[in-house]
Amino acid sequence: MSDKEHTYTNGEVTIVWKPALCTHSRRCWTGLPEVFKPGERPWIRPDGADTARIAAQVRNCPSGALSLREPAAEAVPDGPANRIEVSTDGPLLVHGPVTVTLPDGRIEHRTGRCALCRCGHSANKPWCDGAHRTHGFRG
Numbered sequence: 001m002s003d004k005e006h007t008y009t010n011g012e013v014t015i016v017w018k019p020a021l022c023t024h025s026r027r028c029w030t031g032l033p034e035v036f037k038p039g040e041r042p043w044i045r046p047d048g049a050d051t052a053r054i055a056a057q058v059r060n061c062p063s064g065a066l067s068l069r070e071p072a073a074e075a076v077p078d079g080p081a082n083r084i085e086v087s088t089d090g091p092l093l094v095h096g097p098v099t100v101t102l103p104d105g106r107i108e109h110r111t112g113r114c115a116l117c118r119c120g121h122s123a124n125k126p127w128c129d130g131a132h133r134t135h136g137f138r139g
Helices: 027-031 051-058
Strands: 006-009 014-017 066-068 083-086 092-095 098-101 107-110 113-116
Antiparallel strands (some): 006 014, 014 066, 098 107
């Protein structure tokens, strides 16, 4: 998995986007199109809305691909996930801190939320990459 991330700031809030975690749910740009513009480069325009609206929308990202740069977000989780949600025809959405041990022994931490593949077609397993849409996954 690529650890690549992009940051966008308006001076008050920093939005962090990790493309490898994105499941392309479209919640970001349908919920706040003044900031999230997928057809443009850069696709995130943090000057498009006030900080409170941006923060609220980023927190709606189901995969954790979007997050806010906050000191508390840098802490490594030490507790179990708060909640796991089975999305209709999509991934398992894990809300809360989680530690995942990968087959090669690497350990990855997620602090807010993440999306786990359940269709088996992700090129970024165990993380969902949205492949369930193109493979007609139902479940």
